[in-house]
Amino acid sequence: MQRYLVIHYNEIGLKGKNRPFFEKKLEYNINRLLFKDLDKIQRRYGLIYCKLKDSFVLDNYLFFLENFPGISKSYLSVVANYDVEDIKEKALFLINEKLLHSNFISFKINSKRSFKSFKYTSLDLNIIIGKYIEEKTNLCADLKNPQIILKIEVGEKEIFISLDEIKGIGGLPIGTTGKVISSLSGGIDSPVASFEVLKRGCEVIFVHIYNNTLVKGEIINKIKKIVFQLNNFQQKSKLYIVPFSEIQKNIISFIPCDYRMIIYRRYMLKLMEHIALKENAKAIVTGDSLGQVASQTLDNLGNIFSSINMPIISPLITFNKDEIVKISKKIKTFEISIIPYPDCCSFMISNHPQTKARLEDILKFEDIIKSKEALLISNAISSSEVFVF
Numbered sequence: 347m348q349r350y351l352v353i354h355y356n357e358i359g360l361k362g363k364n365r366p367f368f369e370k371k372l373e374y375n376i377n378r379l380l381f382k383d384l385d386k387i388q389r390r391y392g393l394i395y396c397k398l399k400d401s402f403v404l405d406n407y408l409f410f411l412e413n414f415p416g417i418s419k420s421y422l423s424v425v426a427n428y429d430v431e432d433i434k435e436k437a438l439f440l441i442n443e444k445l446l447h448s449n450f451i452s453f454k455i456n457s458k459r460s461f462k463s464f465k466y467t468s469l470d471l472n473i474i475i476g477k478y479i480e481e482k483t484n485l486c487a488d489l490k491n492p493q494i495i496l497k498i499e500v501g502e503k504e505i506f507i508s509l510d511e512i513k514g515i516g517g518l519p520i521g522t523t524g525k526v527i528s529s530l531s532g533g534i535d536s537p538v539a540s541f542e543v544l545k546r547g548c549e550v551i552f553v554h555i556y557n558n559t560l561v562k563g564e565i566i567n568k569i570k571k572i573v574f575q576l577n578n579f580q581q582k583s584k585l586y587i588v589p590f591s592e593i594q595k596n597i598i599s600f601i602p603c604d605y606r607m608i609i610y611r612r613y614m615l616k617l618m619e620h621i622a623l624k625e626n627a628k629a630i631v632t633g634d635s636l637g638q639v640a641s642q643t644l645d646n647l648g649n650i651f652s653s654i655n656m657p658i659i660s661p662l663i664t665f666n667k668d669e670i671v672k673i674s675k676k677i678k679t680f681e682i683s684i685i686p687y688p689d690c691c692s693f694m695i696s697n698h699p700q701t702k703a704r705l706e707d708i709l710k711f712e713d714i715i716k717s718k719e720a721l722l723i724s725n726a727i728s729s730s731e732v733f734v735f
Contacts, residue, residue: 347424351396352506356418356516372416372519378581390501411512415545416519421508434478436507453485454492459500471498518547520580525549527622528631535633537572537679538670542661543631544579551625553586553618571682577735587731588617593722600714604700607641612653619654620727629657636663645702
């Protein structure tokens with residue numbers, strides 16, 4: 347029997363006159379996701395439905411449907427016309443198919459009539475189809491704790507009949523809220539921060555800043571794996587690999603160790619701002635979580651963020667570490683992130699770093715290398731490697 351994937355959204359429905367823009371973008375993104383197994387995709391009021399090829403296997407797409415920005419829920423469905431006998435036939439087909447794999451004893455019909463011209467109300471359908479299922483199977487109706495929930499959705503042109511709901515993350519379709527630059531350190535937090543802005547409709551360009559005196563291949567391969575995983579959500583990604591060793595040498599040579607991490611991070615933002623201007627991005631994304639490390643105190647974050655004029659988004663700022671880890675496992679970046687690697691920050695860390703640094707002190711230390719700043723940044727950007735996924 348022909349299968350359809352019915353996709354719902356929630357926040358898009360609140361966009362008023364801009365709603366078609368968001369709907370079209372979500373349709374475009376889904377088309378790119380499913381294109382190998384997609385026969386046709388169409389928009390209906392409040393949903394998008396996809397006619398699937400016989401090659402479609404739901405298990406291959408479960409991860410994406412559960413984590414794809416813009417999708418609030420989806421159903422693998424069959425379609426009936428506006429005839430109650432056809433609805434009965436298709437409903438029974440799905441129920442019998444379900445019973446082949448498990449010994450269920452109870453069910454419930456959950457009907458929704460968006461198309462009000464259809465002559466049967468939602469309650470009518472619940473009763474009529476429920477009685478028919480009881481007659482044709484050994485199942486009993488149970489409205490409180492059913493083992494099977496059959497969903498009947500009366501749309502404007504067809505009726506979708508489904509069983510298992512796939513819960514999505516909601517949010518906004520990627521590409522609807524602008525382009526951002528995201529800092530990828532290789533740890534647990536920054537991939538999650540990137541995912542959180544993907545969920546809010548941003549197109550993300552990734553930047554990793556590394557010390558090329560270290561084992562470059564190991565680090566780059568790890569970062570590529572992270573981007574490859576995150577690319578599952580936006581289907582096309584760009585990664586900048588930016589060398590930091592010359593800037594780092596100057597910081598180590600002239601800056602007191604207690605201030606190095608703060609000044610390092612200020613230069614990291616300056617590098618990313620240059621890339622953002624080049625890419626026409628509107629903001630920088632960081633994986634900062636308030637108070638997690640010395641550079642993430644309110645005083646130090648203020649000092650670090652003041653280094654550039656571009657907006658900075660820190661979606662994890664109030665997240666606890668366990669919350670971040672939970673998301674990283676859900677989006678499958680955790681196992682990559684915990685692979686050991688020597689990052690360029692390790693050279694900067696003092697035993698007693700400043701937690702309440704004063705901006706005037708930081709600017710005074712930066713003045714020592716200010717005359718070299720433009721050249722150092724220019725050389726780092728021009729020596730960057732760029733990868734497209």
